[in-house]
Amino acid sequence: xxxxxxxxxxxxxxxxxxxxxxxxxxxxxxxxxxxxxxxxxxxxxxxxxxxxxxxxxxxxxxxxxxxxxxxxxxxxxxxxxxxxxxxxxxxxxxxxxxxxxxxxxxxxxxxxxxxxxxxxxxxxxxxxxxxxxxxxxxxxxxxxxxxxxxxxxxxxxxxxxxxxxxxxxxxxxxxxxxxxxxxxxxxxxxxxxxxxxxxxxxxxxxxxxxxxxxxxxxxxxxxxxxxxxxxxxxxxxxxxxxxxxxxxxxxxxxxxxxxxxxxxxxxxxxxxxxxxxxxxxxxxxxxxxxxxxxxxxxxxxxxxxxxxxxxxxxxx
Numbered sequence: 390x391x392x393x394x395x396x397x398x399x400x401x402x403x404x405x406x407x408x409x410x411x412x413x414x415x416x417x418x419x420x421x422x423x424x425x426x427x428x429x430x431x432x433x434x435x436x437x438x439x440x441x442x443x444x445x446x447x448x449x450x451x452x453x454x455x456x457x458x459x460x461x462x463x464x465x466x467x468x469x470x471x472x473x474x475x476x477x478x479x480x481x482x483x484x485x486x487x488x489x490x491x492x493x494x495x496x497x498x499x500x501x502x503x504x505x506x507x508x509x510x511x512x513x514x515x516x517x518x519x520x521x522x523x524x525x526x527x528x529x530x531x532x533x534x535x536x537x538x539x540x541x542x543x544x545x546x547x548x549x550x551x552x553x554x555x556x557x558x559x560x561x562x563x564x565x566x567x568x569x570x571x572x573x574x575x576x577x578x579x580x581x582x583x584x585x586x587x588x589x590x591x592x593x594x595x596x597x598x599x600x601x602x603x604x605x606x607x608x609x610x611x612x613x614x615x616x617x618x619x620x621x622x623x624x625x626x627x628x629x630x631x632x633x634x635x636x637x638x639x640x641x642x643x644x645x646x647x648x649x650x651x652x653x654x655x656x657x658x659x660x661x662x663x664x665x666x667x668x669x670x671x672x673x674x675x676x677x678x679x680x681x682x683x684x685x686x687x688x689x690x691x692x693x694x695x696x697x698x699x700x701x702x703x704x705x
Contacts, residue, residue, distance in 0.1 A: 415514065529607075
């Protein structure tokens with residue numbers, strides 16, 4: 390029902406004939422919607438282009454976001470879009486942005502359906518796409534019981550049998566990060582350990598089990614895991630796993646427009662969310678490893694204010 394309501398709001402906001410905007414926001418999740426509110430309330434003419442494919446679409450509940458703790462991601466998005474609908478300065482277009490061009494005085498963005506819009510400034514709030522390991526069951530549990538963030542989901546699995554799937558420094562640091570959540574913690578290196586002797590000593594001092602076997606599959610029921618099976622057919626029962634998946638930028642347009650990408654794969658910005666291309670900004674999961682709803686909302690709010698200030702400086 391929530392998804393249906395969201396698309397009803399989409400349809401309402403899409404009824405438009407305008408093609409020219411002060412700001413085009415590509416990505417209509419938390420960062421994009423937050424930026425749109427800041428800009429819309431500043432009477433900026435804003436278009437949000439969104440394809441409706443958020444990275445947390447499989448996550449049952451969002452946490453660690455004050456006033457919204459425990460709500461579903463869809464409910465938070467619905468509430469945001471309902472509130473944005475009252476601002477006639479903000480319009481919404483359902484579509485996938487696939488082309489971007491820098492013109493003399495603005496930028497043009499073309500969607501997969503062939504619609505083209507023009508904006509003086511762009512904000513990419515496009516997030517990232519997780520590249521999950523080819524372990525059977527991993528993708529089905531991702532965001533449900535295979536988790537990326539202890540601040541977002543750790544409390545809900547506290548005191549349960551849990552594991553970290555990682556190796557080397559990442560595995561060691563992740564174990565440190567969640568070791569206070571349970572006394573039943575296992576580090577699964579999915580192959581020969583790359584930890585140093587000092588790290589292994591620390592792991593054992595904190596009663597964290599180390600298993601170096603290769604993982605065959607993750608057993609689960611509707612995304613809620615119950616065991617990990619190894620290639621030697623041995624099994625370890627578990628209720629939750631933390632893992633840091635690889636990722637790529639969800640949208641190729643920032644790079645195509647010339648925005649610099651950092652060595653770690655994020656869009657490079659300064660302290661004011663400006664990319665290396667004039668008039669192009671970025672906010673949300675595409676700029677930082679700190680992936681949470683609260684962080685994305687804060688980033689979008691700041692980016693919106695900075696963009697409005699840039700308009701003021703340009704014209705006052």
